[in-house]
Amino acid sequence: MRVLSGIQPTGPFHWGNYFGAIQQYVDLQDQAAEAYYFIANLHALNTVRDREKLQEYTLNGAIDLLALGLKPEKAVLFVQSDVPEVSELCWLLLTGTPMGLLERCVSYKDKMAKGLKADAGLFTYPVLQAADILAYDSNIVPVGEDQIQHIEVCRDIAGSFNHHFGETFVMPKAKVLDSSARVPGLDGEKMSKSYNNTLAVFDDVKAQRKQIMRITTDSRPMEEPKNPDGDVLFDLYKLVATESQVADMTALYARGGFGYGEVKKALADAAETYFAEARERRAAWAARPDDVRDVLKSGAAKARAKAAATLARAQSACGAKGY
Numbered sequence: 001m002r003v004l005s006g007i008q009p010t011g012p013f014h015w016g017n018y019f020g021a022i023q024q025y026v027d028l029q030d031q032a033a034e035a036y037y038f039i040a041n042l043h044a045l046n047t048v049r050d051r052e053k054l055q056e057y058t059l060n061g062a063i064d065l066l067a068l069g070l071k072p073e074k075a076v077l078f079v080q081s082d083v084p085e086v087s088e089l090c091w092l093l094l095t096g097t098p099m100g101l102l103e104r105c106v107s108y109k110d111k112m113a114k115g116l117k118a119d120a121g122l123f124t125y126p127v128l129q130a131a132d133i134l135a136y137d138s139n140i141v142p143v144g145e146d147q148i149q150h151i152e153v154c155r156d157i158a159g160s161f162n163h164h165f166g167e168t169f170v171m172p173k174a175k176v177l178d179s180s181a182r183v184p185g186l187d188g189e190k191m192s193k194s195y196n197n198t199l200a201v202f203d204d205v206k207a208q209r210k211q212i213m214r215i216t217t218d219s220r221p222m223e224e225p226k227n228p229d230g231d232v233l234f235d236l237y238k239l240v241a242t243e244s245q246v247a248d249m250t251a252l253y254a255r256g257g258f259g260y261g262e263v264k265k266a267l268a269d270a271a272e273t274y275f276a277e278a279r280e281r282r283a284a285w286a287a288r289p290d291d292v293r294d295v296l297k298s299g300a301a302k303a304r305a306k307a308a309a310t311l312a313r314a315q316s317a318c319g320a321k322g323y
């Protein structure tokens with residue numbers, strides 16, 4: 001089994017990224033024969049239009065992934081743009097991709113619906129993502145729910161290429177966790193940088209506590225039982241608390257007689273404990289940026305070898321090689 005996933009360096013990673021995707025990366029690096037994880041800096045160029053910021057977020061993204069448990073000896077960790085073969089493969093795929101398939105993709109459709117102008121980069125974004133996935137003959141793609149549509153598009157593109165030019169690409173499958181497919185943000189909507197409702201994984205502990213304290217809750221009186229269903233505080237607590245802490249909180253909700261302030265404090269405490277080790281590892285990696293660059297360099301070399309073989313196969317299949 002070959003696993004692959006990518007994450008955009010558009011700013012600090014948040015709980016949605018971690019519980020929806022990164023946690024799966026870490027678990028799967030032990031189970032997969034090969035695991036490829038990359039920082040999708042070419043995708044991020046669609047939104048980060050600042051040279052220094054993109055560079056900073058890219059390196060920081062790698063530091064975060066290492067801190068959160070990716071092991072260079074188990075997983076191939078690299079930066080998307082260090083594998084130019086993927087961009088070449090993207091062109092081959094673009095030539096057979098119907099406009100209608102991309103017009104239906106949510107990120108483009110949403111922008112259009114808001115009357116905003118979209119770049120060709122945003123429109124063709126899912127094709128670059130398909131190239132990312134197909135270049136490594138990936139079987140499993142661990143992601144959050146919001147990426148399922150993109151994996152479906154990738155399967156469509158691969159299927160029609162295989163149909164037209166003969167079996168060339170491996171069909172990938174998305175892997176989504178039931179418990180954290182769509183982590184809610186501070187306002188109850190999907191946690192997302194574009195909604196400004198995120199809890200950053202490595203935010204300063206005090207700042208994070210303040211943010212948690214500001215989460216709005218319903219106005220049930222103290223003494224009444226509370227409903228955990230659809231309650232953002234409870235949903236977030238479940239992610240970072242231990243099983244017995246969750247059981248205690250469930251009982252407390254059923255009984256009532258407490259204020260949401262207590263839950264917020266419990267959430268902030270549990271989050272601090274949950275990420276404490278990763279925070280230490282982060283400080284250690286951040287102090288050695290050249291070691292991180294070395295990890296990325298050797299990851300890119302491995303990724304390139306794999307992607308080059310797939311590109312050559314696809315070029316031969318469609319006649320872009322061997323004349």
Ligand code: TYM
Nearest residue numbers: 006007008016017020021040129132143144181182183191
């Ligand atoms: P990105 O950078 O938006 O998000 C990275 C990963 O985090 C997941 N995620 C969430 N999961 C649960 N709840 C949330 N609130 C939440 N927010 C984000 C995303 O589903 C994703 O798995 N297009 C991709 C990057 C990409 C990629 C790829 C992914 C480029 N090439 C190839 C897989 C395979 C993206 O924008 O993810």
